Structure formats: C-alpha cells, structure tokens
Amino acid sequence: MRSLKFAMVHEFDQTAFRLEFRSDPFAVRDALAKARVAWTGWGLGTETCATAEQVLAEVLNNVVEHAHQEDPDGAVVLISSIKEGGLHIEVRDDGREMPGARLPKGELSELTDNFDDLPEGGFGWFMIRTLTQDLTYRRVGDWNCLTFRMGSDS
C-alpha cells in the first residue's frame, strides 16, 4: 500500500517540502524521485542532488529495515529545505528507537585478502557519515528524528 502526500511549504524566504509516506522500498523510490525534482527546482546542481539522494536512500533504507523492521505500514516523514549552510534534510519515523539511542559509527570493514571475508554490508552508515555534516539523532516521544545537511563539500 503506497500513498504519498506531498506538500510544498513556502516559509518566509525559505523553500521547503514535506513528504509523508509508508515504510516500503518502492515508496522510498517515489520519495527520492520527488525529492530530486524539488531540489533541482531549487537550483541545486546534479552532483549535489545525486549525493543527497545517495545519503537519503541509505537513511530511508535503514528506517524501513531497522526502525520499522520491514513493516510496510510504518510512518516516514521527510522534510527538506535550503537554509544557511546548505541543503537540510530531516527524516522522522515512528518505528523502534535506535539501539543504544545512538547512531552507528559506520566504520568500513578492513579489506583483507580473504575472499570469503569480503564485506557485504556496513556501507550505508559509512556513506551517510562521510557525505553529511551535522548528523544528529534524537528520539522525541514515539518518533525517531534524524537531521543532517549536505555541505557544499559533499
């Protein structure tokens, strides 16, 4: 079940959008596509939009898989705006709290010569941490809230 509510909100001299959708990977694809249209409309370049999409995909995949534990009916809210410091993104969900109430470190596994030990995961949080600035996690009531910005050097 995929429903997407999309609202463009104009606040003062900011432009922002808010998307609400369900925690399923195809709804995530739709949300990413809508985000790119909005960011492009704000005049952000291809490289910035591609990097923001990359990070946001990883964040939303984590929400689907871990916060909502593959439940396709979980709520996800995406808010984005251009403010001082660049492109700001906020993702909220009403899923399970982050274990330890803390973000994963996102360190890459050591690459050894051992073929069988090649890592199949652990890339997502590494990319999120590497490509974002001011990454912050808060639990507010029943909601997880992750905020970050894409600096100009992403």
Added chain:
Amino acid sequence: MNVESDLYHDAVLITVNEPRIDAAIAVQFKDRVRELTKDGPDRVVVDMSQVDFLDSSGLGALVATMKQLGRERKFELASLTPAVEKVFRLTRMDSVFTVYSHKKDAISEICDGA
C-alpha cells in the same frame, strides 16, 4: 526484472536494464544473476551502463554474488556510471572488483554496435 544474459565463447555477459539496483530489488537481482550464471562459462561480466543508481543494498548484492560464484569463477563489471562509480570509490570496493570501461574491453568477441 529486466536483466538479460548473452553467452560468449569464454564469458557470459549479464546486461542490467534496470536503472537502479537498490533495496527494492537487491534480493531479486541477486537471485536472477545466480539463475543466469549457475551454468556456463567461469567468467561473468556485468554491463552496468543502464544503472544510474546503486545503494548499499545493491553493492552488497554485487559482493554477495561474487562470493557465491566462488574463487574459481570471475565476476567483473563494465561501464559504471558516475554515481555508481562514486559509491565503489567511497567504499573502497573499487579495489575488490575488476571494472572495465566498456563490455567490449571485457569480452573481445563484442564489436561496436553489437
């Protein structure tokens, strides 16, 4: 899922006609490639020219596929688009895979226009 295979003398070419290998399709992608490569030449080359987007699930699926094929077989990639190439570079997985600029560099039987 739009993933095809073509058999050559010493390699099988897998063409991924999906624009994204992401969380939505990573598992099906892995299953499909496994199906297409369970028999056939030891060398597997994946044409990624249509893939504009790869997330960590997609990257994980590629690594898992390579591991599943085993040490005796080769799993190689061709035509990584810029966003996909960036993911490989960032995660250092570009040192793990053999990557060709184009499928014809990987498989000599392939001529321009084929």
